Amino acid sequence: MTAATYQYVDLPDASVVTTRALLRARENITDTVAARAMMCIHGGAGFGKTLAVNTCLRELEPGEDVRRVTFRARPTARAVRYELFAALGLPGAPPRRPSEFDRLLKAALAEKPRTLVVDEAQWLNGEAFEYFRYLWDDPATRLAIVFVGGEGCHTVLRREPMLSSRIFIWQHFTRLTPSEVLEVVPLFHPIWADADPADIAFADSRAAHGNFRNWARLTAHVRIGLARTGRPRVDTEVLRWAFSRLGTAA
Incomplete structure (x- = not known):
């Protein structure tokens, strides 16, 4: 799609x-x-x-x-x-x-x-x-x-x-439950495919809150962060940077 x-x-x-x-x-x-x-x-x-x-x-x-x-x-x-x-x-x-x-x-x-x-x-x-x-x-x-x-x-x-x-x-x-988030987010976008489930849960609890539109916005910022830093996969530092752009306290 x-x-x-x-x-x-x-x-x-x-x-x-x-x-x-x-x-x-x-x-x-x-x-x-x-x-x-x-x-x-x-x-x-x-x-x-x-x-x-x-x-x-x-x-x-x-x-x-x-x-x-x-x-x-x-x-x-x-x-x-x-x-x-x-x-x-x-x-x-x-x-x-x-x-x-x-x-x-x-x-x-x-x-x-x-x-x-x-x-x-x-x-x-x-x-x-x-x-x-x-x-x-x-x-x-x-x-x-x-x-x-x-x-x-x-x-x-x-x-x-x-x-x-x-x-x-x-x-x-309704919102995705925490267990649904861990099931579907790795399928949603390649940057989450090999992410640590703990990082996905952290991102959901701090920024996405089971909301697909929030996940789309967060994913767009994380993509930018990974491209600018050259990091191969999502980590808490990149997530905290993305949170700051979304106005979300890390």
Whole structure:
């Protein structure tokens, strides 16, 4: 897998590691898409949710039409309509009247099976969630929806009983446990492959804390430290230097 898979940092030679959470996500997403259902993947920032979803969706049956929408603020139903119009690549100008807009979107979603990934779903409010439910509930649409969001996503969704009662699968992403860290980090990047397990545990306890995004940032700095010092493998001195760059007390 390319380094671009890991968000916010360019990390050559990084690999996607098949964690237990990713295996569960693969199974859950596959079942959700097959059922044309809705699911929610939620958890803290940097725990690997988006990475897992992107990896699993690439493994779906060839021809599965996957579209993504992302919201950074609390959108209205009108904003959701426009985002879907763009995501579906519909021609012409968006309709001005809500009723016409709704008919257009439902017609497009009825053309063939589609999977919609709604990222940063914790930003959605009741109006926006209700609009997704409205589209999914239409008997003509053949729509699977994967909501992906932070810790608040589960809470927000649960406040919408009409939608939450229709969620097929809930999956909560958590931090890697210390034992999982020792299993997966040596597979994550070559610099950790021959590292002392004690150094990996030290790095996790002081800087990464079972968070894959933290591990990606730490790995990028450790790579620089090894290249500049010419050292062949990770040691506590290089780790402490990397910690200092991350603002982490050694």
